[in-house]
Amino acid sequence: MNTEEFRQSLLDAGLLVDGGVDGLYLRSFRFESIVRGLEAYISSAWFDPRQTQLFLPPIMPLSTLVTAGYATSFPNLIGTISSFMGSERELVTLLEALSTGEDWSAHLTQVEVALCSASCHPIYPLLRSLPVPDEGLLYEVQCPCFRHEPSHDPARMQSFRQHEYIYVGPEEGARTRRELWIAGARELLEDLGLDIDVVEANDPFFGRAGQLLAAGQREKVLKYELMTRISSDSPGAVCSGNYHEDHFGKDFGLSLSDGSIAHSACFGFGLDRITLSLLFTHGLDVDAWPSATRQRLFATTVSPGTS
Amino acid sequence: MSDVENTVKEILEAHGRLPVSALTLKSDDDLYQKGLTSHASVNVMLALEDSFDVVFPDALLRRGTFQSVSAICEALTTLGVGVDPV
Numbered sequence: 001m002n003t004e005e006f007r008q009s010l011l012d013a014g015l016l017v018d019g020g021v022d023g024l025y026l027r028s029f030r031f032e033s034i035v036r037g038l039e040a041y042i043s044s045a046w047f048d049p050r051q052t053q054l055f056l057p058p059i060m061p062l063s064t065l066v067t068a069g070y071a072t073s074f075p076n077l078i079g080t081i082s083s084f085m086g087s088e089r090e091l092v093t094l095l096e097a098l099s100t101g102e103d104w105s106a107h108l109t110q111v112e113v114a115l116c117s118a119s120c121h122p123i124y125p126l127l128r129s130l131p132v133p134d135e136g137l138l139y140e141v142q143c144p145c146f147r148h149e150p151s152h153d154p155a156r157m158q159s160f161r162q163h164e165y166i167y168v169g170p171e172e173g174a175r176t177r178r179e180l181w182i183a184g185a186r187e188l189l190e191d192l193g194l195d196i197d198v199v200e201a202n203d204p205f206f207g208r209a210g211q212l213l214a215a216g217q218r219e220k221v222l223k224y225e226l227m228t229r230i231s232s233d234s235p236g237a238v239c240s241g242n243y244h245e246d247h248f249g250k251d252f253g254l255s256l257s258d259g260s261i262a263h264s265a266c267f268g269f270g271l272d273r274i275t276l277s278l279l280f281t282h283g284l285d286v287d288a289w290p291s292a293t294r295q296r297l298f299a300t301t302v303s304p305g306t307s
Numbered sequence: 308m309s310d311v312e313n314t315v316k317e318i319l320e321a322h323g324r325l326p327v328s329a330l331t332l333k334s335d336d337d338l339y340q341k342g343l344t345s346h347a348s349v350n351v352m353l354a355l356e357d358s359f360d361v362v363f364p365d366a367l368l369r370r371g372t373f374q375s376v377s378a379i380c381e382a383l384t385t386l387g388v389g390v391d392p393v
Contacts (some may be wrong), residue, residue, distance in 0.1 A: 069346070209349040211368045216345040219370050 003232045006280060007154045013284045022150035023158035034275045034286065035161065037297030039142065042163055042269055045188055048138060051165070056143035058159070059113040060122040067251050068124065070117040073205050073213065079115030079146040082108035115146035119164035120266040124252040127168060132254055132262045136169020136177075142271075154276055155230040161271040167264060168254060174243055174265040181267035182224055182241040189238070192293050194228045194277055197235060201225040220245075230277045238273045242266050311359075311389040315379050318358060319343075322350040334377040339370070348373045355379065361386040 001009070010016045017026040027035070043053075062080065065071050071078055082105065084094055090107065097104035116122060119141050127137065142163045149156050167177040186196050201223045202214035217223055222245070225237035242265060248254065249262040256262055282289040312334065319329035323338070324347045332341065343351070351373060356362055361383065363372070372382045383389065 072346070208368070209353060211365060212349050212352055213345050215369045216348070 001232065001280075003153050003155075006231045007152065009284060010154060010276075010279070015279065015284060016154065021158075022152055023156055025154065025157060030286070031275060034278060034297065035271045038269070038271055038274055039163055041192075041297050042188060043140065046140070046165065046184065048140075051138040051140040053140045054123075054142075056116065056119065056122055056141055058116055058144040058146070060116045061125070062110065062112055062114045064121050064125055065114045065117055068117065068121045068248065069251060070121065073203070073210065074117070074147075076206050077147045077149060077204075078117060079148055081111050081113055081115065083111050085109040085111075116143050117147075118145060118266075119143035119162040119268060120166045120248075120264075123166055124168070124248045124254065124264075127254050127262075128252055131257045132168050134170060134257055136167050136173040138177075139166040140164075141166065153231055155236050155273055157272055160273070162268045163271055164266055164268040166266045168249070168262050169264075170256060171245075171263040174263040178224075178241050178243050178265040178267065181265075182226070185226055185239050185241070185267065185269065189226065189228070189274065192274075192278060192296060193290050194238075194274075194281055197227045199225055199227055201237065201240065228277050229280055230273050231280060236273065238270050238277055240268055242268075309380070309389065311380055311383060312376060314358060315355070315376055315383070318351060318354045319376070322354045323347050324350075332376055334380075335375050338373060338375055343373065345370075351379075355383070359383060359386070359388045361388060 011018055015028050015031045017028070019025050059081070065078060065080070084091070084107065086094070086107065086109075094104055094107040096102075097107060120139075122143070123139050123141065140163075142161060144159055145162050146159055148158060150158060165181060167174050182198060186198060189196050200218060200221050202217040203223060205211070205213040205217075222243050224241045226239040226241075227235040227237055230236040230238065244264045244266070246261040246263050248264045254262040254264075278289070278293070279286075282293060286294070316329050316332060319325065319332070319338070323329055323343055325338075326342045332338075338348075348370075352363055352368075363382070363386070367382050367385075371378060373379060380389075
């Protein structure tokens with residue numbers, strides 16, 4: 001089945017509803033039940049009392065987008081927000097532009113929040129005020145992220161959920177933690193019946209200069225992706241494990257107790273992509289999925305006392 | 308020191324954001340160990356292209372190209388910089 005056929009089958013089954021713009025989908029409760037099952041499955045498997053658990057809103061401070069370097073490296077993917085902040089007199093010109101179909105964006109002003117670029121970005125500014133302990137800090141977060149990548153491929157949604165694990169601390173801790181996450185995630189997803197390949201990868205940095213950044217990232221093996229079939233037989237990334245060196249430590253002023261700059265690492269599960277991958281691999285009839293997969297995803301969300 | 312090497316060091320001084328003065332670097336000093344970051348290497352690359360009127364091809368868009376002053380000069384030589392016309 002190719003991507004377009006898979007996409008149409010999802011729409012025909014009512015699992016997803018076309019939102020009217022490429023990459024924009026409304027999710028059925030049936031689709032969401034798989035996402036929530038995944039969330040419970042991953043979260044319970046990787047529970048650690050040392051982890052601070054947070055649900056993040058879909059927006060973060062605009063300054064974080066800049067400080068994290070996302071606006072510099074991926075200006076083509078960001079989503080900033082504008083609103084009308086003018087006077088009554090200026091409102092007249094906005095309304096005129098709206099009524100005549102002209103470009104009315106010129107009458108809006110960028111606001112102090114932007115759409116979340118990655119789940120770990122909003123966490124780093126929170127750690128500015130205190131030295132990071134030597135054993136490191138662990139976070140488990142979930143965040144609806146935005147990437148401006150309009151595409152007909154349902155694997156490339158503009159708005160998607162990341163369930164992410166973050167470590168900030170000494171270099172050795174960051175490197176070790178990432179290795180553990182990669183191995184653990186592979187096992188978790190293979191236990192759901194997905195074929196997983198772990199590959200060295202790079203972020204899609206923008207432009208020619210981006211090629212140099214991408215080459216550097218690959219040479220230092222800063223990024224791994226877990227690949228599997230998502231919306232066609234060509235594998236795509238459903239997770240990524242990233243070691244950031246001291247990049248965020250420097251940018252956000254995060255330091256250890258000895259004054260050295262903290263390193264960080266993160267591991268993200270693309271909940272929407274994994275859900276699509278499960279549907280592609282096991283079929284659209286969730287009730288007919290392998291019992292082991294259903295047991296792992298749905299047993300933890302069943303309330304006590306129900307069948 | 309050649310003119311090319313001089314110019315490379317001046318560009319590193321202006322764009323490399325190194326914690327040490329680029330003018331004091333030896334030709335084979337590891338620039339990354341001296342504090343050159345990936346993002347700064349991009350700024351250096353763009354400044355080199357501008358200054359020498361060259362374009363780094365894909366094959367040279369690697370970390371190794373900016374590993375040292377001599378590595379940069381070598382890359383520029385392959386692009387015809389500092390080579391006398393026949």
